[in-house]
Amino acid sequence: MSTQSIPAQPLAARAPGRRRRFGLDLARPSRRHWLGYLLLAPAVLLIALIIVYPLFISLDLSFQNVGIARLDQPRRPFTLANYERLFTSAEFWMACWVTFKLLVIVTGACFVLGLATALLVNNRFRGRSIARLFVALPWAVPEVIAVIIFAWIFDSSFGLMNWLFITLGLTSQTINWFSDPDAAFAVVAITMIWKGYPFVSIMALAGLQSIPEDFYNAAKVDGANAWQRFTNITIPTLMPVLGVTIVLVMLWVFRDFSIIYVLTGGGPLKATQTLSIMTYEQAFGFFKMGYASAVGIVTLVLCVLASLLMVGRRAEAMY
Amino acid sequence: MHLTKRLKALGLAAAAGALLATGAIAPAAADTTLRFVSWQKDERGVGDWWGALIKAFEEKHPGVKIEWTKVERGAYSDTMTTLFAGGSPPDIVHLASFEFQKFADNGWLENLDPWIEKAKLNLDGWAGQKTCEWQGETVCIMMLYFGYVMGYNEELLQKEGLAVPTTWDEFIAAARKTTKDLNGDGILDQFGTGHETKGGGGQYLSEMLNYVLDAGGRWTDANGKVTIDTPEMVEGLTRWKAVVKDNLTPRDLSAGEVRQLFADGKIAMKFDGPWLYPIMQKGAAKDKLKLAMVPFDPPVGGSSNVLGMASEISDDRKALVWDFIALATSDDFQTKYATMAASTPPSPRADVSGAKGETPHFDLLVEAAQAAAKAGVDRIPTGLEIQYNEFAKMAMEEAQRMIIQDLDPKAVAATMQAKAEAIQKQ
Numbered sequence: 001m002s003t004q005s006i007p008a009q010p011l012a013a014r015a016p017g018r019r020r021r022f023g024l025d026l027a028r029p030s031r032r033h034w035l036g037y038l039l040l041a042p043a044v045l046l047i048a049l050i051i052v053y054p055l056f057i058s059l060d061l062s063f064q065n066v067g068i069a070r071l072d073q074p075r076r077p078f079t080l081a082n083y084e085r086l087f088t089s090a091e092f093w094m095a096c097w098v099t100f101k102l103l104v105i106v107t108g109a110c111f112v113l114g115l116a117t118a119l120l121v122n123n124r125f126r127g128r129s130i131a132r133l134f135v136a137l138p139w140a141v142p143e144v145i146a147v148i149i150f151a152w153i154f155d156s157s158f159g160l161m162n163w164l165f166i167t168l169g170l171t172s173q174t175i176n177w178f179s180d181p182d183a184a185f186a187v188v189a190i191t192m193i194w195k196g197y198p199f200v201s202i203m204a205l206a207g208l209q210s211i212p213e214d215f216y217n218a219a220k221v222d223g224a225n226a227w228q229r230f231t232n233i234t235i236p237t238l239m240p241v242l243g244v245t246i247v248l249v250m251l252w253v254f255r256d257f258s259i260i261y262v263l264t265g266g267g268p269l270k271a272t273q274t275l276s277i278m279t280y281e282q283a284f285g286f287f288k289m290g291y292a293s294a295v296g297i298v299t300l301v302l303c304v305l306a307s308l309l310m311v312g313r314r315a316e317a318m319y
Numbered sequence: 320m321h322l323t324k325r326l327k328a329l330g331l332a333a334a335a336g337a338l339l340a341t342g343a344i345a346p347a348a349a350d351t352t353l354r355f356v357s358w359q360k361d362e363r364g365v366g367d368w369w370g371a372l373i374k375a376f377e378e379k380h381p382g383v384k385i386e387w388t389k390v391e392r393g394a395y396s397d398t399m400t401t402l403f404a405g406g407s408p409p410d411i412v413h414l415a416s417f418e419f420q421k422f423a424d425n426g427w428l429e430n431l432d433p434w435i436e437k438a439k440l441n442l443d444g445w446a447g448q449k450t451c452e453w454q455g456e457t458v459c460i461m462m463l464y465f466g467y468v469m470g471y472n473e474e475l476l477q478k479e480g481l482a483v484p485t486t487w488d489e490f491i492a493a494a495r496k497t498t499k500d501l502n503g504d505g506i507l508d509q510f511g512t513g514h515e516t517k518g519g520g521g522q523y524l525s526e527m528l529n530y531v532l533d534a535g536g537r538w539t540d541a542n543g544k545v546t547i548d549t550p551e552m553v554e555g556l557t558r559w560k561a562v563v564k565d566n567l568t569p570r571d572l573s574a575g576e577v578r579q580l581f582a583d584g585k586i587a588m589k590f591d592g593p594w595l596y597p598i599m600q601k602g603a604a605k606d607k608l609k610l611a612m613v614p615f616d617p618p619v620g621g622s623s624n625v626l627g628m629a630s631e632i633s634d635d636r637k638a639l640v641w642d643f644i645a646l647a648t649s650d651d652f653q654t655k656y657a658t659m660a661a662s663t664p665p666s667p668r669a670d671v672s673g674a675k676g677e678t679p680h681f682d683l684l685v686e687a688a689q690a691a692a693k694a695g696v697d698r699i700p701t702g703l704e705i706q707y708n709e710f711a712k713m714a715m716e717e718a719q720r721m722i723i724q725d726l727d728p729k730a731v732a733a734t735m736q737a738k739a740e741a742i743q744k745q
Contacts, residue, residue: 284396
């Protein structure tokens with residue numbers, strides 16, 4: 001009964017008081033974009049809380065001489081000592097060099113292998129589905145399990161690789177894979193390439209499948225051979241995908257921790273100690289969180305610079 | 320009618336209020352949960368002992384539960400640091416004896432002296448307890464002090480006509496003779512001894528210490544002065560280099576993997592703590608494996624793990640944690656430690672006669688622990704407790720450099736000395 005007594009009115013006319021009270025009319029065309037901000041706000045706040053805040057804390061810690069950090073402790077005096085020590089430390093520059101070597105070797109090899117396998121499984125042949133599965137398989141294997149498999153393959157005393165090398169006559173005595181700096185670096189790089197190339201492959205395959213067949217047909221009509229079609233159609237069309245993929249692979253190499261830590265722990269003689277391993281060791285091995293934060297901040301800056309460089313190159317290739 | 324209804328409602332509300340009130344009070348007292356984090360939860364023997372201790376504590380304190388969480392040893396230090404730094408430490412604090420110093424230095428461990436005094440707990444003769452003193456305060460109770468023993472494969476030694484070695488010279492000769500490529504494929508299948516050469520600096524240093532101590536070397540003296548650049552240390556480093564560089568030990572294996580190889584009959588002689596015996600018993604070569612005193616003097620030994628309480632918890636919880644520590648240090652549970660964990664209990668009042676009956680080599684474990692204690696051996700060098708991880712990493716890397724680059728041990732000792740002093744001065 002009572003509902004029938006209320007006359008039908010437009011929403012705005014029915015609640016003028018409420019609209020005035022909040023002073024926010026999201027229906028007005030000039031304020032419609034506010035709704036977008038309002039809806040985004042929770043996500044932005046959450047990101048600020050879980051990413052920006054710890055980042056700020058790290059930055060702040062890097063300017064303090066602090067061992068084990070606690071938020072309820074008073075702030076230590078501002079100092080540049082951590083950065084001074086960092087830039088004069090041979091260990092830091094060694095870690096930079098190792099990170100750079102890994103970055104170039106692993107990213108380069110992942111790019112070549114990933115693209116090659118993507119091109120291979122993009123062709124039509126019998127067993128293509130299984131081939132695609134095998135190409136993607138290393139990506140699906142959990143990192144720690146992959147590392148344990150490789151640790152046993154390269155085991156210095158009982159590993160498969162030493163047996164293979166001796167059987168094939170490539171060496172007369174066993175190689176101490178994890179006691180030799182060069183060998184240990186090679187093992188880490190191989191494991192990372194094995195784990196990382198399927199990502200490039202999957203991304204490139206997705207990119208390849210989006211290239212219209214007409215492009216290739218037109219090129220064929222114009223007399224382009226396979227290499228010309230690859231360099232003039234495939235690569236330029238794939239560049240947006242490959243650019244982003246390379247940036248992601250680079251960032252993965254920068255931040256990867258578990259492969260190196262489980263395989264070598266950064267040794268021997270710091271031959272596999274990257275910036276991320278150094279950060280962890282200083283923070284949780286030696287409890288020097290101020291110094292570790294400084295290493296982390298420098299790593300972050302390097303990551304951002306590398307990403308900007310790569311994104312810039314991608315843009316040039318696109319247009 | 321209305322009045323009756325209101326009275327009923329009031330009565331019900333009062334009853335509900337009373338119930339809620341009693342309910343609110345009772346759980347606060349009864350449903351206390353103490354947090355206990357340990358890496359030993361699933362360890363055969365010692366894990367069973369902790370389980371029995373928790374059960375006895377809970378029976379003695381109805382309504383109080385202990386939430387026992389396992390954290391792997393490899394991630395233990397990080398996890399505990401994060402828990403303490405985040406302001407939510409475990410109530411019962413279990414730490415390795417080489418890592419508690421950093422927590423004590425931050426003021427995170429309760430001074431146990433008033434509790435010990437109040438409970439009249441006698442710690443005279445308690446093995447390794449001196450290690451728990453930090454800046455004049457007792458911050459923990461030592462739970463294990465041990466001495467290394469030597470496991471050996473009787474069959475492998477007999478095949479080469481060798482007796483159980485009792486000196487360094489006999490040992491190195493036996494190790495060379497028993498290191499073999501059995502099938503002629505160019506790969507060694509059997510090793511004279513086994514050491515962990517992969518992993519953390521702490522374990523690497525413990526392995527090296529076998530040879531260093533026998534040569535008369537020490538990382539630091541009793542006053543904490545670094546004493547690496549000495550003829551004795553040079554001799555110790557020379558011995559370590561000989562064992563590793565000549566492949567008398569398998570390379571790049573973790574401690575667990577080396578123990579398993581010994582248990583399976585691939586290693587002739589292995590120096591280790593009391594925990595080696597349960598692993599030997601499960602190995603493929605268990606019938607051929609025996610225990611003896613190490614051929615070195617003194618044996619490696621030292622403190623293992625400690626028990627303490629977090630300083631930031633409430634007084635009520637502290638009282639409960641102390642009850643737990645008191646139970647762990649009671650004569651009854653120290654006696655059980657010998658039988659259940661098959662290890663030497665730190666308490667001098669523990670009755671080990673039962674353990675001697677159950678564990679055939681128990682006398683040997685006691686003898687090794689006493690020999691190490693008498694010589695004042697500990698794996699953590701005096702004066703480098705706080706910087707131990709950094710020092711251990713440095714010493715490991717310099718020893719690795721000596722082996723990889725074939726450096727003169729004398730030069731390596733000098734480098735280690737300089738670096739250790741620099742670490743100590745930080």
